[in-house]
Amino acid sequence: MRTLKVALLGCGGVGSEVYRLLGRQASDLAARIGTPLEVAGVAVRRPARPRAVEIPPGLLTSDAMALATRPDVDIVVEVIGGIEPARSLLLAAAKSGKSVVSANKALLAEDGATLHQAARDNGIDMYYEAAVGGAIPLLRPLRESLAGDAVRRVLGIVNGTTNYILDQMDTSGVGFADALEEAQALGYAEPDPTADIEGFDAAAKGAILASLAFHTQVTAADVHREGITGVTPADIASARTLGHVVKLLAICERSDRGVSVRVYPAMIPRSHPLAGVREAYNAVFVEAESAGRLMFYGAGAGGVPTASAVLGDVVAVARNRLAGTRGPDATTYADLPVLPMGQALTRYHVALDVADKPGVLARVAEVFARQEVSIRAVRQEGRGDDAQLVIVTHSAPDAALARCVADLGAMDAVRAVASVMRVEGEGEE
Amino acid sequence: MRTLKVALLGCGGVGSEVYRLLGRQASDLAARIGTPLEVAGVAVRRPARPRAVEIPPGLLTSDAMALATRPDVDIVVEVIGGIEPARSLLLAAAKSGKSVVSANKALLAEDGATLHQAARDNGIDMYYEAAVGGAIPLLRPLRESLAGDAVRRVLGIVNGTTNYILDQMDTSGVGFADALEEAQALGYAEPDPTADIEGFDAAAKGAILASLAFHTQVTAADVHREGITGVTPADIASARTLGHVVKLLAICERSDRGVSVRVYPAMIPRSHPLAGVREAYNAVFVEAESAGRLMFYGAGAGGVPTASAVLGDVVAVARNRLAGTRGPDATTYADLPVLPMGQALTRYHVALDVADKPGVLARVAEVFARQEVSIRAVRQEGRGDDAQLVIVTHSAPDAALARCVADLGAMDAVRAVASVMRVEGEGEE
Numbered sequence: 037m038r039t040l041k042v043a044l045l046g047c048g049g050v051g052s053e054v055y056r057l058l059g060r061q062a063s064d065l066a067a068r069i070g071t072p073l074e075v076a077g078v079a080v081r082r083p084a085r086p087r088a089v090e091i092p093p094g095l096l097t098s099d100a101m102a103l104a105t106r107p108d109v110d111i112v113v114e115v116i117g118g119i120e121p122a123r124s125l126l127l128a129a130a131k132s133g134k135s136v137v138s139a140n141k142a143l144l145a146e147d148g149a150t151l152h153q154a155a156r157d158n159g160i161d162m163y164y165e166a167a168v169g170g171a172i173p174l175l176r177p178l179r180e181s182l183a184g185d186a187v188r189r190v191l192g193i194v195n196g197t198t199n200y201i202l203d204q205m206d207t208s209g210v211g212f213a214d215a216l217e218e219a220q221a222l223g224y225a226e227p228d229p230t231a232d233i234e235g236f237d238a239a240a241k242g243a244i245l246a247s248l249a250f251h252t253q254v255t256a257a258d259v260h261r262e263g264i265t266g267v268t269p270a271d272i273a274s275a276r277t278l279g280h281v282v283k284l285l286a287i288c289e290r291s292d293r294g295v296s297v298r299v300y301p302a303m304i305p306r307s308h309p310l311a312g313v314r315e316a317y318n319a320v321f322v323e324a325e326s327a328g329r330l331m332f333y334g335a336g337a338g339g340v341p342t343a344s345a346v347l348g349d350v351v352a353v354a355r356n357r358l359a360g361t362r363g364p365d366a367t368t369y370a371d372l373p374v375l376p377m378g379q380a381l382t383r384y385h386v387a388l389d390v391a392d393k394p395g396v397l398a399r400v401a402e403v404f405a406r407q408e409v410s411i412r413a414v415r416q417e418g419r420g421d422d423a424q425l426v427i428v429t430h431s432a433p434d435a436a437l438a439r440c441v442a443d444l445g446a447m448d449a450v451r452a453v454a455s456v457m458r459v460e461g462e463g464e465e
Numbered sequence: 466m467r468t469l470k471v472a473l474l475g476c477g478g479v480g481s482e483v484y485r486l487l488g489r490q491a492s493d494l495a496a497r498i499g500t501p502l503e504v505a506g507v508a509v510r511r512p513a514r515p516r517a518v519e520i521p522p523g524l525l526t527s528d529a530m531a532l533a534t535r536p537d538v539d540i541v542v543e544v545i546g547g548i549e550p551a552r553s554l555l556l557a558a559a560k561s562g563k564s565v566v567s568a569n570k571a572l573l574a575e576d577g578a579t580l581h582q583a584a585r586d587n588g589i590d591m592y593y594e595a596a597v598g599g600a601i602p603l604l605r606p607l608r609e610s611l612a613g614d615a616v617r618r619v620l621g622i623v624n625g626t627t628n629y630i631l632d633q634m635d636t637s638g639v640g641f642a643d644a645l646e647e648a649q650a651l652g653y654a655e656p657d658p659t660a661d662i663e664g665f666d667a668a669a670k671g672a673i674l675a676s677l678a679f680h681t682q683v684t685a686a687d688v689h690r691e692g693i694t695g696v697t698p699a700d701i702a703s704a705r706t707l708g709h710v711v712k713l714l715a716i717c718e719r720s721d722r723g724v725s726v727r728v729y730p731a732m733i734p735r736s737h738p739l740a741g742v743r744e745a746y747n748a749v750f751v752e753a754e755s756a757g758r759l760m761f762y763g764a765g766a767g768g769v770p771t772a773s774a775v776l777g778d779v780v781a782v783a784r785n786r787l788a789g790t791r792g793p794d795a796t797t798y799a800d801l802p803v804l805p806m807g808q809a810l811t812r813y814h815v816a817l818d819v820a821d822k823p824g825v826l827a828r829v830a831e832v833f834a835r836q837e838v839s840i841r842a843v844r845q846e847g848r849g850d851d852a853q854l855v856i857v858t859h860s861a862p863d864a865a866l867a868r869c870v871a872d873l874g875a876m877d878a879v880r881a882v883a884s885v886m887r888v889e890g891e892g893e894e
Contacts, residue, residue, distance in 0.1 A: 068680070
């Protein structure tokens with residue numbers, strides 16, 4: 037029986053768990069694949085450095101490229117992250133005929149087309165289930181289970197750090213800065229939290245989800261992105277009054293005109309299945325024409341859950357390799373246009389500090405009417421100098437809504453635009 | 466380009482939707498598979514009968530066996546249901562080298578081993594994602610995404626009819642009979658609801674889930690089964706007092722001693738992700754060693770959602786056929802013993818109508834102690850003749866708990882055992 041040899045590139049939080057599980061689960065993996073796996077080598081920057089998992093020194097190497105292209109290697113697992121050297125390593129591995137498993141969302145979102153093309157050209161598998169939603173099976177269901185359906189919309193909580201922060205703001209009433217500090221203390225946020233709190237991480241995942249859902253190449257650069265640093269306790273309180281909760285969402289939508297992919301904090305109804313996703317958990321809600329509404333929920337990050345997804349892919353590519361075949365491609369035949377944010381249909385929740393005088397509502401309503409935005413509900417809170425006007429719109433092109441907000445800000449009767457946030461998941465459309 | 470020919474066996478609620486979608490989605494399906502699909506024929510009992518979907522008369526036949534084995538057919542889709550003639554048709558199709566897609570939970574749960582063996586012997590695919598959870602991707606995630614992990618437990622709400630009934634009982638306070646009648650009026654329950662309310666449907670699905678999760682052949686006959694006909698408003702109220710809700714669960718558990726597969730109504734905490742699954746929706750909660758807790762949620766039945774799952778499988782087997790290969794098998798290498806119900810570790814909630822007299826609690830506690838069952842909480846409600854003693858146990862072998870209940874029923878101080886229900890999903894173990 038032929039052993040399949042696995043090269044592990046990277047041995048951090050995910051890589052060390054992959055290594056550990058390849059050992060601990062060896063007999064189960066062999067039974068499921070039909071042949072044993074063997075670790076051919078582990079590429080790390082500093083082989084001599086002490087690490088969490090014990091690796092025989094003979095397996096460690098600092099020459100990732102040599103390992104990724106070594107003739108006896110069958111499967112290359114990349115858990116380094118980032119664009120380079122990961123891209124060069126994966127392309128070289130593909131060219132050498134290795135099957136490839138990666139957890140690299142940034143790379144897949146930036147240059148998935150090149151990687152997929154390399155996989156096709158060389159007849160190998162390139163799997164990356166771990167890139168989105170940690171252990172939650174998402175990419176395989178989208179690519180395979182829903183292959184006979186038409187996905188209309190994907191709404192995802194795909195970043196655990198920001199969900200933890202927003203959940204803390206909602207449940208404890210703390211502000212953003214305090215919630216971030218707490219998340220950092222607990223290890224849910226990095227010392228430099230930019231990628232998470234500015235939505236870069238969610239945008240990369242949104243691009244990957246949209247590409248698979250709509251059979252269209254979408255890159256991170258196509259994704260409209262807003263982070264959560266501007267979310268205030270007032271926004272959270274406004275959402276609560278509406279019976280809503282604020283979540284950072286990756287939204288992938290298909291309409292007759294094309295696809296829209298966007299990441300921003302939005303209010304969703306507390307009755308929505310995503311509203312109950314607490315702490316650092318992830319969940320992705322999918323609406324498909326025939327399947328209806330589906331949700332996938334679980335741990336979206338962490339070395340151990342992510343390693344589970346990596347190993348699921350290792351088993352899949354190993355089975356394919358043994359059968360002399362490759363798994364289904366991520367097709368991009370639909371090649372739909374990606375719409376600019378201004379053309380996306382959204383709904384706004386706007387809170388205005390106003391002078392409590394007759395005629396204010398009429399003038400505010402006039403602003404919306406001028407942009408042909410239909411108002412769904414208006415509510416005045418407080419009186420006199422503390423008066424606040426809260427408006428929720430029906431859906432309209434985002435650009436028209438943004439113009440309304442700009443025009444409102446310039447009105448004499450409006451002292452301040454206290455809160456602006458989009459509303460999603462109401463199933464109005 | 467070679468067209469792949471599909472034979473459709475059965476044209477009821479699911480079959481007619483499959484036929485309709487094969488037409489409506491034809492160009493998308495062709496792009497995703499790499500070649501067009503063509504309906505070779507549709508086998509029905511009465512070809513002349515008027516039907517919801519328009520099918521050219523030349524495609525209709527009453528000879529399902531001839532269609533399933535016709536030389537030009539590539540893929541056989543079976544949506545007839547039941548054991549025979551479905552089994553004979555699928556075995557003949559496999560023997561003729563057709564790839565097979567089925568939505569038949571009863572058949573897969575009764576005789577999956579024979580079907581899988583026939584698939585292996587003839588080098589064809591036998592896929593059946595639609596058999597459990599309608600459109601929810603469940604079997605593919607268990608078989609493929611979690612192939613590198615060790616599943617510990619599956620808790621599933623896999624029957625929409627009973628979930629609708631229990632949800633109505635919980636939210637409207639109606640009794641079982643009224644809730645069933647309403648479910649029937651709305652089309653959520655069949656005129657003969659036995660398969661649903663007695664748990665046969667859930668048991669079949671539990672057997673399929675356990676087989677995949679534990680790499681062990683489990684049949685419907687191995688599943689301990691209790692339906693919901695005995696669930697009373699008092700049980701629902703007791704659950705509410707405890708902060709719980711009653712759900713019919715399919716439970717698949719793995720321990721050092723083997724696997725336990727069982728279906729019964731149980732109380733679960735309202736904070737559990739499954740507690741929020743309302744109406745006729747389904748959801749399956751999976752606990753795996755590395756992945757942690759995952760949940761899959763969606764429409765568990767209905768012609769259109771089920772057709773989505775069938776078509777996903779059609780695309781998968783078509784791609785494999787085109788590539789000259791077959792997908793991963795449902796392995797049964799682990800071959801774990803299936804434990805009898807008495808050995809399953811469960812927790813009980815017991816409500817006793819008692820005489821409110823000194824010493825009653827001591828005697829009740831003595832009954833549990835004799836069976837070595839540890840009590841987690843005791844609460845007395847009411848006084849005098851209306852006194853009720855509510856006991857929640859820690860986990861213990863089910864047989865010991867059942868003996869406690871029998872002994873309590875025989876006690877002089879116990880006027881009646883008002884409610885007995887298992888408690889699940891507390892994550893105590």
